[in-house]
Amino acid sequence: MDHVRRLQRSPVARVKTPVTPFWILQRSPGSILLEQSLVEAATAIFKGRVDVASEILRRLSAVPKPMGYSEQKLMEYMLSALKSRVSPVDYPHPVAELFTEEHLSSFQSLYDLSPCFKLGCMAANLAIVEAASEQPSTNKLHVIDFDIGWEGRYLNPLILLYAASVHQAGNQSTLKITMVADSFNGEKRLRMIGDRLSELAAQVKVRLAFNIVRQKLSELSRKSLGCEPDEVLAVILAYKLHRMPDKSVSVENPREELLRRVKGLAPQVVTLVEQEMNGNTASFPMRVGEALAYYRTLLESFESEFLEDGSERGRAEEGLSRKLGSWVACKGRDQVERCEVFGEWRARMGMSGIELKPLGRHLAAMKALLHCWPLPWDPRFTVKEENGGFCFGWRGRTLTVASA
Known part of the structure; x- marks a missing residue:
């Protein structure tokens, strides 16, 4: 007072x-x-x-x-x-509004406008492409996306897979993207994303398979998601976990259940991108x-x-x-938004049997991307490696963290 x-x-x-x-x-x-x-x-x-x-x-x-x-x-x-x-x-309360197409569109705007959000997903893409390159016996990459999905998230894998195929005597690379949706909302938007990605894939000579799957957590398995033994499997958890209830509000604990299910899929890499808030x-x-x-x-x-x-x-x-x-x-x-700091996410992933894969070797590449941001570069935007994750921020405060 x-x-x-x-x-x-x-x-x-x-x-x-x-x-x-x-x-x-x-x-x-x-x-x-x-x-x-x-x-x-x-x-x-x-x-x-x-x-x-x-x-x-x-x-x-x-x-x-x-x-x-x-x-x-x-x-x-x-x-x-x-x-x-x-x-x-x-x-x-604005609870219902957080599940509308309008809100998804607003977050797409945030993703497009802020280097901290967009570069976080690009850092995750580097980890996915690296996992694919570590399996030279196959040119098949299967990405499972547990969030709403944006076509911009897959721009780098498409281009880099094309570059990889050039070095494989012209063998065409295959990218399979499976969107895991928990409702029928937004199907039209997801289909539009699939159409735009198909056009881009054709331009860079990458074979693309785009699928939308609706399943409960208890039904998720390699078979239900169409996973094949000769493909590199990658899972994207970008701005997803903080919107899931945990044990503080739900006995079922959907957040931990999802992580256990992801572990059960035996992916080569899991990428996590989240806002850095307690x-x-x-x-x-x-x-x-x-x-x-x-x-x-x-x-x-x-x-x-x-x-x-x-x-x-x-x-x-x-x-x-x-x-x-x-x-x-x-x-x-x-309370839909339940953000955590990176240390908490790292601990939760570890308890689910998913081990951290440090991204420090890509730091120079991320700094270069920050300098190449479409709008005039501002030195107050920062990127650093800390505890195995990439921290993107403004004037010393971390806003998003990407890890694998």
């Missing part, structure tokens, strides 16, 4: 200032006080003092917010999420603080890419607001 009163008395809160250009981004005192007040509201909720939290949020909603575009967006998202946590009837087992106030730090960094990184607002950025930001809403506003089974 003290933070709110100081903010309302502060001259910073009464003066309208222009948006700070991305090259001199600095946090204003007003924004710092706002974040402290938001964490205070989260603490009050955590302690069961809903009346106190409601009063803090009411005051914060009335406070002018003279800050940069990214800070303004973050405050709006977090205020909305906390209001939904306090009063879900008046401010409904948003599952942490206390509620810590989760809010983590969300503020993570999404502030991510939104600030957008400032280096876009001098003006665009529809693509708008879609990405709408998706981020829903993700943050799930992380903060929801609890129990309603």
Whole structure:
């Protein structure tokens, strides 16, 4: 409450200032006080003092917010999420929206716009291609994708398989992609992805087989997925596990069940790409603080890419607001977003019998790709190898980690 009163008395809160250009981004005192007040509201909720939290949020909603575009967006998202946590009837949770085609489209926009998200999948692709190259007796690669799938994820394997086939006296390489879907939603979009990939495969002379399989976790097996003994088998788990319930909310523990099933497929390589956030087992106030730090960094990184607002950025930001809403506003089974830090993922994979394969030898290649990003390169985007994974971030904060 003290933070709110100081903010309302502060001259910073009464003066309208222009948006700070991305090259001199600095946090204003007003924004710092706002974040402290938001964490205070989260603490009050955590302690069961809903009346106190409601009063803090009411005051914060009335406070002018003279800050940069990214800070303004973050405050709006977090205020909305906390209001939904306090009063879900008046401010409904965004649970259903996280499973819509619109949300999948927004995450596609985020994937396309952010080097940290896209390069994470490209790093995973390097591990898949390397696994294929370690099996010179076959030119067949089978990729099983347990997420929604984007055609851009397979661009590198297609091109590199073509390059490999050139060195095999012209033998045509075969790429089989199996999408494992858990519902009938999005079939049209997946079919469109398959059509575009088929066109690309034809251009680079790679034989492509694209399949969509709908199965329960308990039904997954090499036979049901069409795995053959003479092919290199790779599994993609990109931004998938954090959307699955674990033992904290489900006796069945679908997350661990999936990892056991993946292990049972005996793949040559499993790739994991996830956001680097501690948003599952942490206390509620810590989760809010983590969300503020993570999404502030991510939104600030957008400032280096876009001098003006665009529809693509708008879609990405709408998706981020829903993700943050799930992380903060929801609890129990309603909390769809359950992000972990890389150390936790590494431990969970190890307990399932899946051992880490360090990617450090590809670090130079990933740095080169970062420098070749389609938009003007910004040195504040970083890539480093740490504990066997590739960490992609902005100004020292890791946003995504890719591992194999």
